[in-house]
Amino acid sequence: MRRGGTSRRCAPCRGLRRRVGLGRVVRPSGSERDGNGGRETIGQRPEDEPGTGLVAAFGRQLKLLRIRAGVERVEFGAQMGYSTATIAAYEQGRRIAPPKFIDKADDALDAGGVLKALKEDLARAQYPAFFRDAARLEGEAVALSVYATVAVPGLLQTEDYARAVFRMQRPLLDDEVIEQRLAARLARQRIFGRRPSPLMSFIMEEAVLHRPIGGRMTLRGQREQILLIGQNRNVEIQVMPTNREDHAGLGGPFNLIDTAQGQRVAYTEVQDDSRLYTGLPKIRELESRYGILRSQALTPSESLAFVEQLLGER
Structure with missing residues (x-):
C-alpha cells in the first residue's frame, strides 16, 4: 500500500471533487476470554438510556453553571x-452536546474548563455502546x-447515505438519536485528515455498490465519494465481484486495526x-482471510475503474 496523504489525480475526480464534501472509555456490558490466550470483548445493547450516566451528569453540570451565572434558559439559548x-x-440528558457548544458554553459560563474536560468522553458517548x-x-x-x-463502510459514507442507513434500522431510532449517530459517524472521517496518514484498505462486495440505500441519487453520491477517497495514496479500495467462484469472506465482515503500540x-x-x-x-x-480476499478482489485500480463505470450508467 502506498504511504502519504497526497492524492492520485484522475480527470473525472477533479470534477467530482467540487461537488462532493468529504466529510474515559465506556466498557461494553460483558467480556470473557476468547480461549486463544487473548481478550475477547463482547458489547451488547441496549446502550445507555437518555438521562443516565455521563450525558445526564454533563446536563446537570451545565444547568448548575447556568443558574450560578444567573442566566435564564431562554437568554442562554439566544x-x-x-x-x-x-x-x-x-440539560436533561436527552441529547449529547456537540464539541463547539461545549467550548462556547464553558467560556460563556466561566466554567474554568469543567465542561471542556468532558468533551472527549461525550464524543465517545455518541456511539452505540457496542x-x-x-x-x-x-x-x-x-x-x-x-x-x-x-x-x-462507515468511514466512506456520505452524510445522505449514512442518514439513510440509520433510518432503516429496526427497531426504529428516534430522530434525535439518528442525528447524534450521524454526527458521530461523520466525525470519524476526520481520520482522513490525520498526519501522519494511517494506511487504510477497504474491500467491499460488489452488491454494496448496487444497493440503492437512500435512493438512486444518494447511491450516486456515495459512488462519487468512494471514487474520490480512493484517489488518496494512503487508501486502497477494492471491490469483490459477485461472480467470483472462490470467496474467502463467507464468514462475514470484519476489521483489522493496527495501533501505534504495535498491537493488532x-x-x-x-x-x-x-x-x-x-x-x-x-x-x-x-489476517490470512483478509490477504486471500485482497487477492480475489479486483485490484485498487480495477476497482476505481469499476466504480467510474457504474457512475457512467443511467
Whole structure:
C-alpha cells in the first residue's frame, strides 16, 4: 500500500471533487476470554438510556453553571445560538452536546474548563455502546483493514447515505438519536485528515455498490465519494465481484486495526453485537482471510475503474 496523504489525480475526480464534501472509555456490558490466550470483548445493547450516566451528569453540570451565572434558559439559548428546547435537551440528558457548544458554553459560563474536560468522553458517548471501544481504537489506528458485505463502510459514507442507513434500522431510532449517530459517524472521517496518514484498505462486495440505500441519487453520491477517497495514496479500495467462484469472506465482515503500540486488534459485528479480539490465533486467522480476499478482489485500480463505470450508467 502506498504511504502519504497526497492524492492520485484522475480527470473525472477533479470534477467530482467540487461537488462532493468529504466529510474515559465506556466498557461494553460483558467480556470473557476468547480461549486463544487473548481478550475477547463482547458489547451488547441496549446502550445507555437518555438521562443516565455521563450525558445526564454533563446536563446537570451545565444547568448548575447556568443558574450560578444567573442566566435564564431562554437568554442562554439566544446567547449560544441554540433554541430553548435544545438547551433543555442538553440539560436533561436527552441529547449529547456537540464539541463547539461545549467550548462556547464553558467560556460563556466561566466554567474554568469543567465542561471542556468532558468533551472527549461525550464524543465517545455518541456511539452505540457496542462500538465505543472499536471507535477509540480506530481513531488512534496507524493502519486499518475493513471488509464490508452489506453496506458501504462507515468511514466512506456520505452524510445522505449514512442518514439513510440509520433510518432503516429496526427497531426504529428516534430522530434525535439518528442525528447524534450521524454526527458521530461523520466525525470519524476526520481520520482522513490525520498526519501522519494511517494506511487504510477497504474491500467491499460488489452488491454494496448496487444497493440503492437512500435512493438512486444518494447511491450516486456515495459512488462519487468512494471514487474520490480512493484517489488518496494512503487508501486502497477494492471491490469483490459477485461472480467470483472462490470467496474467502463467507464468514462475514470484519476489521483489522493496527495501533501505534504495535498491537493488532480484530473487530467483528453482527446484529449489533460486537467482539474485539486480541488473541494471536484469531488475529492470524483473520489476517490470512483478509490477504486471500485482497487477492480475489479486483485490484485498487480495477476497482476505481469499476466504480467510474457504474457512475457512467443511467
